[in-house]
Amino acid sequence: MAARISVPQNARRGDQIEIRIAIQHPMETGYRVEDNGTAITKNVINKLLCRYNGAEVFRAEMGSGISANPYLSFFIVAAASGELRFDWVDDTGVAGSERSAIIVA
């Protein structure tokens, strides 16, 4: 699963910073059928977690209503230098992860 993340490289302590993530995934709803009539099994990224130096700062639980290639954006407060880590998993158990370093002055 290809993913793109956007995290500011530098921030001042106490700043609100925007985190953006886009993941390539079909987000199959489970409501579609193949041309021959067989149902396509539901397969969506059902959980996405963002940890900031190990502590959970954002969680998304997604379902059939989220479009393909989900794009999420949220704000966190820059507290300390370290690492943001993203983990996600889909209905078939395929997991993905990304990480990004941040320097807080």
Added chain:
Amino acid sequence: MSSPRLAAWLLALLFTCICSSTSAQPAARPVPLKSGIEFTGAEVRALQGDEFANPGMLWISRGSALWDQPAGKEGRACAGCHGEAAAGMKAVATRYPQIDRASGALINLEGRIQQCREQRQHAPPFKYESEELLGLTAYVRQQSNGMPLSISIAGAAQPHFERGREFYYQRFGQMNLSCAQCHQDNWGKKLGPEAISQGHGNPYPIYRLEWQTMGSLHRRFRSCLSGVRAEMLPQGSPAYLDLELYLAWRSGNLPIEAPGVRR
């Protein structure tokens, strides 16, 4: 009848004969030329304009990775010959489709990438609508963003151009519609809730919200033909290449905007 009037009448008759003998429908560009993005809503425009949120960028990332990835028997990557794409591929996409010197056939950017893969990298070609080919095509086209196409319709390309023009004005399918009836004669009007665009190829490959994925120009041709209940040809077929050449000419000085986002 006075002689000047007779001369004018004869001239008009002659002109009509010439026009009808060569072709009923001359090649024409819409005036003024407008990119399809101008017919979309504010949200789609914002999505295409945001370099991060544009979903097509996921395919660009893929293409960028493939560019550097060795493939085939010799383990050669695109970058091995062409170097950095930003330099080596700048303005390259503006020259496609073009006549391939070796084979004399009309070839588009997808075709050139496939040819490079087979003949230079000695690797199996990608499928036409595969994620890999869409990614590489989008990545290479992105290096020419903001530049208008500069293709040739002379010499060996001319018969292709003529066939493309004929295709453009040919009525198809149960609805008996030609490309021109919507995109040349009625652009700007509504077809259901959607504004009819001029039908240019400048943003391709595009991320289409209806498809929920990236798609090639030839996939779009298939969608249009399906829409008028006509027979669809496979991607990369000669008729579609001819049409692509005609559309490339028709888009005049519109700049490339890859990866485009459309509804």
